[in-house]
Amino acid sequence: MKIKILGCYAATPRTITNPTSQVLEIKNHMFLIDCGEGTQVQLRKHKIKFSRIEHVFISHLHGDHFFGLIGLISTFMLLGREKDLHIYGPKGIKEAILLLLKLGNAYTSYNLYFHELTSNESEIVFEDNKVRVSTIPLKHRVYTNGYLFEEKITERPLNIATILNYDIDKLYYNKIKMGGDITLEDGRVIANTELTFDPPLPNSYAFCSDTVYTTTILPIIKNVKVLYHESTFLEKEAHLAEKTMHTTAKQAANIAKLANAETLLLGHYSTRYGDINLFQKEAQEIFENVLLGDDGAAFEF
Template identity: 70%
Template sequence: MKLTILGCYAATPRTITNPTSQVLEMNGHMFLIDAGEGTQVQLRRRKLKFQRINHIFISHLHGDHFYGLIGLVSTFMLLNRQADLHIYGPKGIKEVILLQLRLSNSFTGYKLFFHELTSKESEVVFEDDKVVVRTIPLDHRVYTNGYLFESKPGDRRLRIGAIEDLGIDRCYYQKIKNGGDITLEDGTVVKNSDITYDPDPTESYAFCSDTCYSEQIVPIIKDVKVLYHESTFLDSEEHYTEKTKHCTAKEAAKIATLANAGTLILGHYSTRYSDITLFKKEAETVFKGNILNGDDGAVFNL
């Protein structure tokens, strides 16, 4: 699981900071999460092979989270993209993108699918044999969802030495990987646990931006390996959170603690602050797990 943060600052882009956009690589997928202004420039700057992106997840329809989407959709057209592109986001995302394409007399040579979301309950929006993605309903000024990405358990791992010692034919390997026991020619039953190791641990990543403090999300993200949670303000500006529907670093840390998260990544900083290390220092007073400062261009091999 690899996370590349293209931008993680609030509100407007600046010459030194970018609005929200991330790339999550998990089990062969390259997911784009939010697409703030300048996303495709950041993708090129980070030398990411963004033609691999087949699924884009938009949290909400505030400009600093989706104004870069139409540019990327258009660039895919210019690059003669052929693969289908799926966009997940609030109801209205289809209208705004298709309107821009129509008024600019543009089109896509590839199939463009919109999955518009309206539910205020967590729901599965994407699933294949490797990954499942579900929404995390957030509390913001407009309809907003975070996203929980979870890898599915893989096959059991073969203990080749033990298997060869028993003379088990290779034709049974997939059955063993699937958890099956094996009966030898003499009738002896070999338990699967004696000839395999447990599968590699599953991975999970929760993206929560933008939202005010809400413990309602805790059951959805319980025991998540990595949590990205917005921390727009420091505690000294806590009085802004109610009006803006955002969080402080301490509140993000409290959610991470309640959810028993393995790692907390902070982001969506207000540009009023010049030193983002202060967010980590405040969060450390509450959350005792691993804390990382998100920043533009940061790459985390998780």
Template identity: 75%
Template sequence: MKLTILGCYAATPRTITNPTSQVLEIKNRMFLIDCGEGTQVQLRKNKIKFSRIEHIFISHLHGDHFYGLVGLISTFMLLNRQADLHVYGPKGIKEIILLQLRLSNSYTGYNLYFHELESTESEVVYEDEKVVVKTIPLKHRVYTNGYLFLEKNIERKLNIDAILNHDIDVVYYNKIKYGGDITLEDGRVIPNEKLTFDPEPAKSYAFCSDTVYDESIIPLLENVTVLYHESTFLDSEEYLAEKTMHSTAKQAAKIAKLANAEILLLGHYSTRYDKIERFQEEAQTVFTNVILADDGKEIEF
């Protein structure tokens, strides 16, 4: 599981910082999460192939999380994209994007699908044989969802010594990986657990931005591998977090601790602070394993 931070600062872009956008690679799938201004420039800087992006997840309709979307969609068109593109986001995102495309006479030559979200309950919005994505309902000034990305580790590890001992043909290996028992020529049935080892524990990634401190999301985050949680403010400005419906670094750490997360990744910093290390220091008073997001940072888990 690899995460590339394209932008992780709050509100407005600056010459040295970018608003929210991330690329998650999980099980050979690539997902773009949020698309603030400058996303496509950051994609180029980080040498990420545009053609690999087939699914874009938008958390909410505040500009620092989606103003780069129409530009990226238009660039895909200029690059003669043929593959389908799926956009997941709050109801209204289709109207906003199509209006801009229509008034600029910039229609795509590829299929553009919008999956508009309205539910205030968690729901599955994407699933294939390797990954499932669920919404994490968040509390912000507008309708907002985080996203939970879950590996589906159903392939078991082959016990080659046991397989060779029973002289099982290689054509059955795939069946064995997916839990199948094997019947030998003499009629004996070899149960799968004698031919395989348990798979690696499935990894998971939770993206939570933007939101006020909200313990109701903890059941959805339980035992998550990596939790990205917004930390717009430090504890000294908690009153601003409440007023703007954001969180502090200490509050993000409380969520991570209550959810028994393995790793907490902080981001969405207010640019009022001179050093983002202060966010890590504050969070570590509550939760030990804290990583700071920063523009251009690649993290492998």
């Protein structure tokens, strides 16, 4: 699982920082998460092939998460894309994109599928045999969802030595891989846990931005491997965080701790701060394993 941060600063694009967008590479998918103005240029800069992007997940319709989407869709069209593109985002996103395309008398050469969200409960929005993507309802000034990306556990590795010891026929191997117990000819039942190893913990990634501090997301992101949680402010600006419905680094760390996350990845910093290391320092007082997102940063898990 690889995460590439294309932009992770709040509010407005600047010459030195970009608004929110990131790419998650998981089980051969290249998911684009949020798409602030300038995302297509960041994709080019970091040499991410446009054609690998088939699913775009938009958290909410504020500019710093969304205003680059229409340009990306148009560029895909100008480059002659043929592959389908799926857009997941709040209700209204379809109307906006279609209106902008219509005004430019520009229709896409490829199929554009909109998956509009309205629910305040977590729901599965994408699933194949290897990955599942669910929404994480967040609390912000407009309707907002984070997204949880989970690898599925496909099969349990066989403990061949034990299996051979019981002289189990190969015909049963698939059943064992899928977690089944085995009844021997003499009637003894051998538990699956004896015949297999625990599979490696599947990768999972929770993207949570923008949101005020809320523990309602904990049941959804419990035990997540990597939690990206916004930290727009430091604790000394907690009043601004509350007022603008954002989070402090300390609050993000609290969420990571309560969710029993393995790693916390910070981002969505207010541009008022000169040194983003302060966010890491503040979060680490609560939760040790904190990584700092920054434009262009790449992480592999």
